[in-house]
Amino acid sequence: MWILAIIVVVAAGVVLLYALYRRMTADWPRPKRRMPEHRPKPEAWREEGLYLSWLGHSTVLMQMDGVRILTDPVLFPRVGVRAFGWTFGPRRHVDCPIRPEACGPVDLVLLSHAHMDHLDHASLRRVVTRQTVVVTPRGIGYLARWHRPKAVYELSPGDSIQLEDGTEIAAIEVRHWGSRYPWNRNMGYQGYVVRRGPWSVFFAGDTAATDLSAVRRYEPQIACMPIGAYAPAPFENAHCTPEQAWDMFLQTGAQVFVPIHHDTFVLSREPVDEPLQRLMAVADGDRVWPMRHGEVYYVKSPKSIEKPKRLD
DSSP: OHHHHHHHHHHHHHHHHHHHHHHHTTTSOOOOOBOOSOOOOGGGOOSSSEEEEEEETTEEEEEETTEEEEESOOOSSBOSEEETTEEESOBOSBOOSSOGGGGOSOOEEEOOOOOTTTOOHHHHHHHOOTTOEEEEETTOHHHHHTTOOSEEEEEOTTOEEEOTTSOEEEEEOOSOOOOSSTTOOSOOOOEEEEEETTEEEEEOOSOOSOOOGGGGGGOOSEEEEEOOOOOSGGGGGTSOOHHHHHHHHHHHTOSEEEEESOSSSOOSSSOTTHHHHHHHHHSOGGGBOOOOTTOEEEESSGGGTTSOEEEO
């Protein structure tokens, strides 16, 4: 009897939260679902050089001289609270361009924070193996350990680590918040610089406008910067505008801007195509890779970073 009562209360709570969410987002965009224009084929990638593919939202699949890296893996149609076999939360309006299993073998997963649109257990279950190292902020490593990776390293902003294969990861302070649920108070959030051989890439994760000049010392060639989820105005306390993202990019000293965190889930009020339009209006277009979902850019050496090869 008590078990039945608990189930009823939990179910009612989930339904109520979903109803409140629908009410809050009543005037948000409702884009038509569409298929991605590109399908990456990482099984064909060579050992040398840098490959980078945007899979949607903050999920970037890249390979640095043979080491395959995945950021904030979110590879399924919906993210949110999972209960009774259903996931309650935002749905992708652009399908994921790759099957989760096709991302691998993944050597390194970077998790920026524990929000459900960045740390998705269904995706981690498919991409994390016994050869995968996972790097997280302080306080959320236990969520990654559920998936039995090779190792989990928890870092705080300012920390760095070198893996057995020589890949270096540095945690970078950003401006956001990290709780997965309202009662989580000790979960961190951060961006990362990943360096391997001649390559250096900055992944910002989620951030509001802040000072990123500390990234400059790592001499990144590429900065993956969020540009969406900033409207209405109070959302700017957690998410930067495209103009702010460009200013922060200039602070990093990177050569190339890769836009992320836009046109995948409707998480705010602005039209889904507005973030990229606003970015291109203020940016030096030659320094932006305006990647479509699943599109792959390849660079053989840092000297050719401004002339990448686009792969289907």
